[in-house]
Amino acid sequence: MKLIISSILLFCTISAFGQSQQTHKIVFQMATDVQKEQSSLARQLNNVLDYWPDAEIEVVVHSAAIQFMMKDQSIVESEILKLQKRGVTFAVCRNTMKRKGVEENQIITGAHFVPVGIAEIVEKQESGFAYIKAGY
Amino acid sequence: MKLIISSILLFCTISAFGQSQQTHKIVFQMATDVQKEQSSLARQLNNVLDYWPDAEIEVVVHSAAIQFMMKDQSIVESEILKLQKRGVTFAVCRNTMKRKGVEENQIITGAHFVPVGIAEIVEKQESGFAYIKAGY
């Protein structure tokens, strides 16, 4: 009996406070075409990973930022490829691609695709990710 | 006895994980007077509602964005009226209105008014809304 109650208590404790004991999970929103901000984001992602090598990071790219993820156009293409090797996921909004006439093969290799960028950010927050809006 | 314990366990589970099973709730912060970003927000809200017709969405408008919600001045007035019909709430900061000398009757019909825009965004986050900062 006591064991059962202890288990419940432990379960509740973990449910309520467990997040801070887990891997840090962060979703970044990238929505600007300002190149200085795109370089800043690449640097910030590396800084966070230097500090927390196990952090689970997803960057959701949409709207004016689509060029950030385009082959031969992105000023941070090599940084993005390196960040993917460090475990960062880049999720590109299909709605934006459709509106701007961008095809999957124009996007930097390794990217993921999501139907609606903002919905993806919402779902990540719902599943316990902290949210950071990139840009200034 | 077992029934009681099961109930507690169920209650804890719902408390901890219930949010992801509910309607998606999103609070947007709109604080910029850049017109391109105001059009983007209107489009994004429609995209999210096309994807999640039952999403509960509030847009908090404050600071430089007040013109976004002003009759005969907003470049997205007709979109805002349509979005209200789709269930989106627009909450305008009274502090901003006071500082800029804007009266209630100058604001697009159907808007709500809140004393402090940022406090409203905080309260929405506290009650389980995901947060999206509009603009770039």
Added chain:
Amino acid sequence: MKLIISSILLFCTISAFGQSQQTHKIVFQMATDVQKEQSSLARQLNNVLDYWPDAEIEVVVHSAAIQFMMKDQSIVESEILKLQKRGVTFAVCRNTMKRKGVEENQIITGAHFVPVGIAEIVEKQESGFAYIKAGY
């Protein structure tokens, strides 16, 4: 026995819903060098404190915003000193300082220092702070 179960139930309830009954906790991200936005932030912080005098507020300053926190350079130095007296914490990113060659004694008195600004914002969100991205 009933007392124990009641206690567990109470504990779970507090764990799940307690946040909304506590002091409002807010972490602001300040990352822009646009002076108009720096003045806006100072005003917004005062507005929130006028509305919620007990709010626990931390402003994390990083990237291009570092000048916001520099003695004799910040256009809101006197406001920052007053806000500190009202209980606001200003946390400056050491990574940014290192990259820009800024020393601790160049930063407005009373500031805190954190290794990675974005990591600080993430930790605050993990511990129940609402997040507000300053700027437009």
